[in-house]
Amino acid sequence: MRVKINGKQEEIQETNLLDLLKAKNIEPRMVAVEQNAKMVDRSSLMNTRIHEGDEIEFLFFMGGGSETE
Amino acid sequence: MAFTEEQLVRYSRHIILTEVGGKGQKKIGQAKVLIVGAGGLGSPIALYLAAAGVGTIGLIDADVVDLSNLQRQIIHHTSDIGRPKVLSAQEKIAALNPDVQVLPYQENLSAENALRIFSDFEYIIDGTDNFPAKFLINDAAYFAKRPLIHAGILRFEGQIFTILPGASACYRCIFPEPPPAGVVPSCQEAGVLGALAGFIGTLQGTEVLKLILGIGKPLTDRILKYDALRTQFREVPIRRNPDCSLCGMHPTIQTIEVQEQPVCEIDPASSLHT
Ligand SMILES: [Zn+2]
Numbered sequence: 001m002r003v004k005i006n007g008k009q010e011e012i013q014e015t016n017l018l019d020l021l022k023a024k025n026i027e028p029r030m031v032a033v034e035q036n037a038k039m040v041d042r043s044s045l046m047n048t049r050i051h052e053g054d055e056i057e058f059l060f061f062m063g064g065g066s067e068t069e
Numbered sequence: 070m071a072f073t074e075e076q077l078v079r080y081s082r083h084i085i086l087t088e089v090g091g092k093g094q095k096k097i098g099q100a101k102v103l104i105v106g107a108g109g110l111g112s113p114i115a116l117y118l119a120a121a122g123v124g125t126i127g128l129i130d131a132d133v134v135d136l137s138n139l140q141r142q143i144i145h146h147t148s149d150i151g152r153p154k155v156l157s158a159q160e161k162i163a164a165l166n167p168d169v170q171v172l173p174y175q176e177n178l179s180a181e182n183a184l185r186i187f188s189d190f191e192y193i194i195d196g197t198d199n200f201p202a203k204f205l206i207n208d209a210a211y212f213a214k215r216p217l218i219h220a221g222i223l224r225f226e227g228q229i230f231t232i233l234p235g236a237s238a239c240y241r242c243i244f245p246e247p248p249p250a251g252v253v254p255s256c257q258e259a260g261v262l263g264a265l266a267g268f269i270g271t272l273q274g275t276e277v278l279k280l281i282l283g284i285g286k287p288l289t290d291r292i293l294k295y296d297a298l299r300t301q302f303r304e305v306p307i308r309r310n311p312d313c314s315l316c317g318m319h320p321t322i323q324t325i326e327v328q329e330q331p332v333c334e335i336d337p338a339s340s341l342h343t
Binding site: 006007027029030032034037038039041042057059060061062063 | 197198199200203221222223226227228242243244245248249252253292303305306307308310312
């Protein structure tokens with residue numbers, strides 16, 4: 001089915017968000033997932049079905065700035 | 070208090086802006102901004118806020134300047150290697166604009182000192198790298214009710230958003246807790262384009278000046294993502310999470326907690342437990 005991932009149209013086979021993360025090689029603990037502008041709880045990724053036309057956003061942890069040595 | 074002749078000239082390009090004017094420039098002069106981290110993000114923030122004439126700038130950073138910092142931490146010079154970052158930054162600010170009072174804190178932000186330090190300032194800017202610090206800053210800004218400009222950078226990407234505690238989505242609304250140690254690489258391990266830090270830091274400085282002046286639309290309830298490789302900006306809408314452990318309906322975080330060890334440094338022993 002066709003969905004938008006981080007603003008880009010993609011054709012995917014996966015039917016739930018956890019499988020999508022696995023297919024993209026993304027460790028679930030390093031990302032926050034939004035589906036149609038709604039944050040999805042990490043514990044319910046597996047039970048969250050993906051629908052045709054969904055807009056999915058991955059928000060990654062980012063550090064930066066000043067380093068602590 | 071009236072502007073001196075020198076100040077009228079120094080700030081003339083601000084004062085001529087109808088959205089700023091003499092009134093706005095006075096607000097800038099009375100503002101108190103705390104910058105946590107005098108590094109890649111903190112450097113441009115401190116320089117632009119100093120140039121803008123922000124009356125009081127607090128800088129908190131326990132580190133000394135290292136040669137590997139200079140690729141992006143532009144407030145520090147080669148001759149500063151080995152010197153405390155807050156003192157190096159304080160000198161540059163004094164040389165740039167003597168109107169600015171700098172309050173240097175050569176220490177790490179901690180659960181013990183965060184609320185006390187935050188309460189002396191009106192606005193907080195997150196220029197830190199490690200995640201326990203970012204969560205601590207988010208929580209302390211919430212309890213101190215101080216607007217916070219959050220940002221993060223890695224490799225060629227950055228993201229930034231503004232948090233008005235209790236009124237807009239907070240960091241924990243998106244990321245409930247820090248990532249386990251070792252899961253997310255740090256700039257030290259993964260690298261970062263120096264100019265990217267300058268760009269995102271400059272955005273943070275712009276956003277805090279808007280808050281001080283009360284102009285425009287704050288960067289709340291949306292994250293601005295910047296991809297330097299593709300030169301693409303994306304705005305991702307976010308919302309307050311009613312289940313947020315900090316700012317939700319039934320918060321479980323009631324006070325500032327002592328954070329665990331910084332996860333930015335990969336610790337093989339601890340990542341085995343996760
Ligand atoms: Zn929240």
